[in-house]
């Protein structure tokens with residue numbers, strides 16, 4: 001059997017005396033599409049940063065594609081795409097310069113896809129040549145998504161990728177995610193507070209609570225299970241919002 005795409009064992013992460021992740025175990029297999037849920041401050045961004053090796057863990061181990069995340073090879077790095085919650089793009093560059101910069105780093109860069117997304121997502125000549133620092137929040141987020149998708153990653157980690165997008169932008173992004181990314185068998189970890197988006201995209205959901213993954217499974221099974229546990233009788237359907245409140249409170 002091939003190694004899991006993500007494997008975290010007994011991971012702990014502290015900020016000073018605050019325990020954010022504790023004894024956390026997680027395995028994500030190839031092709032899984034997981035919506036990561038948790039209340040504000042539960043540690044979703046921290047978990048994503050730790051799993052990508054952007055933050056050092058205080059205990060435990062993290063492996064990506066079977067490799068220790070602290071010593072990832074360039075080949076494995078090139079298999080990963082990440083959209084952080086806060087844009088981390090070079091603000092003094094223009095979108096065109098930024099995309100050229102990353103293009104040189106990734107052997108599998110798909111310029112046809114980049115050009116199609118730029119056009120579909122409203123990057124005209126004016127926007128493409130403006131310093132990134134002067135783009136709106138939503139424009140920066142769209143650019144960050146295009147950058148993360150451009151090299152056809154096999155693992156895509158998205159930290160609230162639609163938080164700054166208007167409804168049309170969100171819909172366009174979700175369509176791209178479903179048709180252009182998930183269809184290709186990409187493994188996706190996706191955090192959001194917009195539960196309707198998650199219901200459209202995620203096949204599995206994982207709830208982060210008190211530093212651990214409190215519950216994970218196929219979304220439809222979790223909803224069905226929650227409905228069947230009410231008084232032991234078949235009850236009214238449970239919404240994902242109900243389940244979120246029940247699991248995370």
Ligand SMILES: Nc1ncnc2c1ncn2[C@@H]1O[C@H](COP(=O)(O)OP(=O)(O)OP(=O)(O)O)[C@@H](O)[C@H]1O
Pocket residue numbers: 015020038039040041042043044045046047
């Ligand atoms: N660099 C840091 N230094 C100190 N504390 C931090 C740091 N980064 C995050 N924290 C704390 O760690 C906890 C988890 O934060 P994190 O951003 O991972 O949560 P989250 O689940 O992504 O939240 P949200 O849903 O609000 O985005 C919070 O209590 C936060 O204040």
